[in-house]
Amino acid sequence: MKPKFCVILFLFVHLFASNYRTVFAQSSPLNLTPQTGEGLHFAEQWERALSIDPEFVFVTGWNEWTAGKQTMKDDIQNELKKWDFYPGAKLGKVGKELKTGDVYFIDQYNQEYSRDIEPMKGGHSDNYYYQLLAGIRKYKGTSQPEKVMPSKPIDIRGTFSQWESTGISFYDHIYDTEPRNSPGNFMAGPYLNRTGRNDISTIKVAHDLKNIYFYIQTVEKLSSEKDINWMLLFIDADQNKATGWEGYDFVVNKDVTEATRTTISRMDKDGNIGQKASLPLKNRGQPNDDQSTNEPADPKRKDGF
Ligand SMILES: [Ca+2]
Numbered sequence: 001m002k003p004k005f006c007v008i009l010f011l012f013v014h015l016f017a018s019n020y021r022t023v024f025a026q027s028s029p030l031n032l033t034p035q036t037g038e039g040l041h042f043a044e045q046w047e048r049a050l051s052i053d054p055e056f057v058f059v060t061g062w063n064e065w066t067a068g069k070q071t072m073k074d075d076i077q078n079e080l081k082k083w084d085f086y087p088g089a090k091l092g093k094v095g096k097e098l099k100t101g102d103v104y105f106i107d108q109y110n111q112e113y114s115r116d117i118e119p120m121k122g123g124h125s126d127n128y129y130y131q132l133l134a135g136i137r138k139y140k141g142t143s144q145p146e147k148v149m150p151s152k153p154i155d156i157r158g159t160f161s162q163w164e165s166t167g168i169s170f171y172d173h174i175y176d177t178e179p180r181n182s183p184g185n186f187m188a189g190p191y192l193n194r195t196g197r198n199d200i201s202t203i204k205v206a207h208d209l210k211n212i213y214f215y216i217q218t219v220e221k222l223s224s225e226k227d228i229n230w231m232l233l234f235i236d237a238d239q240n241k242a243t244g245w246e247g248y249d250f251v252v253n254k255d256v257t258e259a260t261r262t263t264i265s266r267m268d269k270d271g272n273i274g275q276k277a278s279l280p281l282k283n284r285g286q287p288n289d290d291q292s293t294n295e296p297a298d299p300k301r302k303d304g305f
């Protein structure tokens with residue numbers, strides 16, 4: 001029987017090391033490095049855990065972008081000096097001379113020395129979060145990739161029930177478009193975001209020899225197609241991250257010309273919209289509908305679309 005043991009992934013080493021996030025770039029012990037956002041230390045921790053393949057992996061370190069409350073002691077100079085021990089720590093502006101008994105706060109660690117993986121605005125964004133997902137998938141395994149379904153045409157003018165027996169299904173969490181109103185620490189926040197709408201629950205893809213068909217189902221009725229950035233569908237047609245915007249060579253629905261017509265557009269590296277072609281589109285409320293669905297079709301055209 002396999003012995004049970006656990007590997008703990010420490011996301012912080014900064015108390016006793018010169019750098020935290022970029023263990024391979026120690027020439028700049030107190031500052032950000034070009035590798036800060038790459039998660040090299042985290043990757044090294046995962047490699048070690050995966051090589052051992054233990055019964056449990058415990059990941060510690062999520063959210064400590066915070067300030068620590070302190071009370072000034074008698075020896076003020078020594079009290080302040082002790083923070084030199086924490087590389088990256090910074091004494092915030094107190095706005096007045098500190099006296100014994102005063103409460104003060106030691107500022108957050110900077111991006112390099114934060115011991116945590118929660119996303120940040122700018123900087124490394126959500127790199128560490130996705131690195132966590134990748135590590136968990138490698139450790140726990142994932143289901144087999146979906147197999148390509150046999151070719152079967154979809155009549156865009158027909159009913160949505162055609163999709164019941166065809167198309168590969170992909171599922172999304174629901175209620176992930178809820179508005180956000182969260183307070184932040186000190187000068188940060190509040191974090192407001194009320195842009196969420198069209199909560200996607202299921203996506204299906206089907207094809208025949210001429211067309212690719214996309215079926216997108218949402219929890220509630222779709223918002224108006226006149227919304228900005230409404231139901232954008234990005235396609236990496238050549239499966240090459242180096243081409244198109246962030247790898248995506250085409251976008252569907254950037255310009256919805258009418259209720260039953262939309263467009264597919266080329267995108268360059270900067271996200272600029274280029275050549276366009278027209279596509280049929282069907283939403284709930286149109287003739288013969290039977291589900292709450294948006295169904296753009298993407299014809300494989302000889303002009304490159
Ligand atoms: Ca969703």
Ligand SMILES: [Ca+2]
Pocket residue numbers: 236237238239240241242243244247248249
């Ligand atoms: Ca591409």
